[in-house]
Amino acid sequence: MTNKRKGINTICTHVGEVKDEQFKGAVSPIYMASSYAFEDVEVKRYPRYFNTPNQEGLCKKIAALEHTEAALIFSSGMAAISHTLMAFLKAGDHIVFQQTLYGGTYNFAVTQLEKYGISYSFSEGWKAKDLENEIKPNTKVIYIETPSNPLLTITDMNAVSNLAKEKNIVTMIDNTFASPINQNPVDFGIDIVIHSATKYMGGHSDICAGAVAASQEHIDTIWQSSICFGGSLSDQTVWLLERSLKTMALRVKAQNDNAQQMAAFLENNVDIDAVYYPGLKSHEDYNLAMKQMCGFGGMLSFELKEGLDASAFMKALQLIKPSMSLAGVESTMLSPVLTSHALMSKEDREKQGIKDGLIRFSVGIEEVEDLIMDIEQALAKVKLNTVLA
Known part of the structure; x- marks a missing residue:
């Protein structure tokens, strides 16, 4: 064999x-x-x-x-x-x-x-x-x-x-x-x-x-x-x-499923301007991803609606961790301009399309309902603070 x-x-x-x-x-x-x-x-x-x-x-x-x-x-x-x-x-x-x-x-x-x-x-x-x-x-x-x-x-x-x-x-x-x-x-x-x-x-x-x-x-x-x-x-x-x-296939398949659901949730949320995930049919290269991938992964990125502060949003999260790196069993978010792409100049980041408000989301293995609730409560806090300000 x-x-x-x-x-x-x-x-x-x-x-x-x-x-x-x-x-x-x-x-x-x-x-x-x-x-x-x-x-x-x-x-x-x-x-x-x-x-x-x-x-x-x-x-x-x-x-x-x-x-x-x-x-x-x-x-x-x-x-x-x-x-x-x-x-x-x-x-x-x-x-x-x-x-x-x-x-x-x-x-x-x-x-x-x-x-x-x-x-x-x-x-x-x-x-x-x-x-x-x-x-x-x-x-x-x-x-x-x-x-x-x-x-x-x-x-x-x-x-x-x-x-x-x-x-x-x-x-x-x-x-x-x-x-x-x-x-x-x-x-x-x-x-x-x-x-x-x-x-x-x-x-x-x-x-x-x-x-x-x-x-x-x-x-x-x-x-x-x-x-x-x-x-x-x-x-x-x-x-x-x-x-x-030994558990990678099990973990990754669970993260694939969760990320697909989270991407769909975010794409349909009025407080989100853009979602980047190859498993969405709206993705520019969805058909190519279908051809060369057998799963779309646990990573996605999104941009909050203009006027909503990305840093304040991440600080308001209670379950999802604002944290460096990615791909752990726990869900994490970060700002690429402050972490993974901080060594690049603002000009070079913008050439790649990386905006200051971009949030990278590493989806873990938690229940999707809990992740959605955490994002919704964080968005509500940010919107309230924006209005009060």
Whole structure:
């Protein structure tokens, strides 16, 4: 029975588990050693080389989830992004980034790449033709994000892959918002899949990690430079992440269902000016999302009616937490201009369509009725204070 024939919950639960040969425990034992034997062994293990027993097991699980040959895990999502980019770029090279992009990735590009003689361009939009317009003779990588953070734009992965293959360009995607449960980019021709494993893979707002999944050849390339940069993950966190992945499919499917209902509620609320969620038929790329996603995710964004203060609204919430990060089992909201995209200039944020009043909503697994009640009471307070002011 191959990994591809196993059900998603079976993969989450069993693939990559480390066998407890001594005591026959039902879960993977944790190996905390930072020093291993080097003589008369098949593998010379060292944590920075990504090959401790727990690291190897977790990588097998992530590769199976993303339908790839291999994977690597890192100490954070940005470690996964930066290690992967630097493995495929050198002085004189050029990279094309999708315009709608996570703020941390954007900041890495504009503050770090030029130090290494690497040039970059941001596309005017998120369509394949927008990316094509930025390609130069020395372009080595196209980097996309779909659904994007925080406006949930959808990029046609097949179109981008076909474009890149014609020009011998490596494609990379940040698949964090979708998770492997809702989208598998390699099935659409993308070469390298990157995750902030802090988010849906971890799912409980208590660990920080990153992951990369790709062909063995590409993973070998990333490994060669990553062992020098030192972004490996501690085995304790590796073990916690492997444990969390066992319930990822169950969690994400519940979050999908809740987010769909919350998006519909917000879209029909007179106090909301705009809702961004690929599962809404009003979304510009709804049909494309239907084609390349098997679930629309637990993330959405919305804008309050003009005149209503977004900060006051979030402070009035009683159940939903105004909090950094995303994808925990608990529902959270934040202001991208103050958090995820704070390192971008106001001008650059506005180019992406990120307004000061935009609120990003990470929908958890609570009952939808409770989430709706919390939003309604917060809106009522904000409206009352607005009138009194």
